[in-house]
Amino acid sequence: MNSFWSWYITIIVVANILACWWLIRWTAKPRPGEAAQDETTGHVWDENLSEYNKPMPRWWLWMFYISIVFSLIYLILYPGLGRYPGVLNWSAETAYATEREQAETRYAPLFAAYAEREITELATDREAMQTAHRLFGNNCAVCHGADGGGAPGFPSLTNNEWLYGGSPEAIKHSIMHGRQGFMPPMGGVLGERGVDEIATYVYSLNGRSAPDRLVNAGRAKFQQHCAVCHAADGTGNKALGAPNLTTENWVYGGSLEAIRASIRDGRSGDMPGQQALLGEDRVHLLAAYVYSLSAERDTEQE
Ligand code: HEC
Numbered sequence: 001m002n003s004f005w006s007w008y009i010t011i012i013v014v015a016n017i018l019a020c021w022w023l024i025r026w027t028a029k030p031r032p033g034e035a036a037q038d039e040t041t042g043h044v045w046d047e048n049l050s051e052y053n054k055p056m057p058r059w060w061l062w063m064f065y066i067s068i069v070f071s072l073i074y075l076i077l078y079p080g081l082g083r084y085p086g087v088l089n090w091s092a093e094t095a096y097a098t099e100r101e102q103a104e105t106r107y108a109p110l111f112a113a114y115a116e117r118e119i120t121e122l123a124t125d126r127e128a129m130q131t132a133h134r135l136f137g138n139n140c141a142v143c144h145g146a147d148g149g150g151a152p153g154f155p156s157l158t159n160n161e162w163l164y165g166g167s168p169e170a171i172k173h174s175i176m177h178g179r180q181g182f183m184p185p186m187g188g189v190l191g192e193r194g195v196d197e198i199a200t201y202v203y204s205l206n207g208r209s210a211p212d213r214l215v216n217a218g219r220a221k222f223q224q225h226c227a228v229c230h231a232a233d234g235t236g237n238k239a240l241g242a243p244n245l246t247t248e249n250w251v252y253g254g255s256l257e258a259i260r261a262s263i264r265d266g267r268s269g270d271m272p273g274q275q276a277l278l279g280e281d282r283v284h285l286l287a288a289y290v291y292s293l294s295a296e297r298d299t300e301q302e
Pocket residue numbers: 136139140141142143144153154155157161162163164165171174175179180181182241268269270271272274286287290
């Protein structure tokens with residue numbers, strides 16, 4: 001705020017408070033020709049309804065004066081007059097920073113203790129997972145859904161099928177450093193017909209029926225253009241984050257139209273790294289939480 005605006009605001013605020021003071025004095029003053037207090041003004045309605053000239057109630061006046069005094073004290077203590085920071089030097093920014101610091105000293109030891117433990121073991125600790133559930137809700141649910149079930153473009157974390165791998169280390173790496181998937185747009189190279197053929201082939205990979213002619217043409221082209229990333233059998237490549245195309249779990253959708261769009265226009269999913277934002281200890285706990293979400297693995301263990 002430059003000094004012009006600072007003064008502009010200061011003058012308006014002070015003038016308003018003074019105006020309130022003046023207004024209340026002015027209205028309370030008796031006027032020449034006015035009926036004396038507690039006498040009627042001489043106006044009569046409906047034959048017997050007459051108007052008295054009563055002063056404003058004491059309590060009301062006091063409230064008014066008190067609020068004027070309150071606002072003056074407030075403006076001395078807290079920022080409100082342009083650039084003047086107030087005697088207490090309070091600011092929303094420092095208040096937030098102090099609160100964060102207090103929370104950090106309170107919770108950091110808790111997360112540090114969790115970080116000592118193995119992810120696989122931590123994943124079975126109910127209390128730890130309840131804390132992790134809240135962390136997930138605050139930091140991950142916007143993209144992956146409150147239950148981790150995902151949304152179009154945001155992979156499900158519950159289906160035990162992974163773009164980058166489901167080992168504790170791979171999950172932790174995904175969360176710490178983020179992941180950037182890149183599927184190049186191939187509409188230009190393949191042409192409308194090529195996209196159609198390959199899309200139909202991919203569509204058929206998980207056992208759905210599709211016209212043989214298109215599937216056969218698509219199979220050959222898939223080997224040529226796609227196998228390098230998605231593997232010859234379409235099961236994907238975790239080093240690249242290239243999804244398995246042979247199951248019912250799709251990141252971007254498994255309809256013929258969605259598959260066509262993936263091939264024609266490409267895809268580039270971005271998982272933001274959380275190291276800087278949350279710190280390693282919290283990420284460790286979240287990795288255990290994500291690890292615990294895969295229902296399938298849990299039933300495998302039982
Ligand atoms: C801004 C949206 C966004 C947020 C927030 C986000 N993610 Fe992700 N996440 C993604 C996307 C998109 C991918 C897939 C990246 C790709 O396509 O390569 C992903 C991938 C992942 C993966 C790898 C999945 C696999 O199949 O290998 C894990 C694990 C993960 N996220 C966990 C988390 C956790 C835990 C949080 C919270 C701390 C989180 N994500 C926050 C968007 C997000």
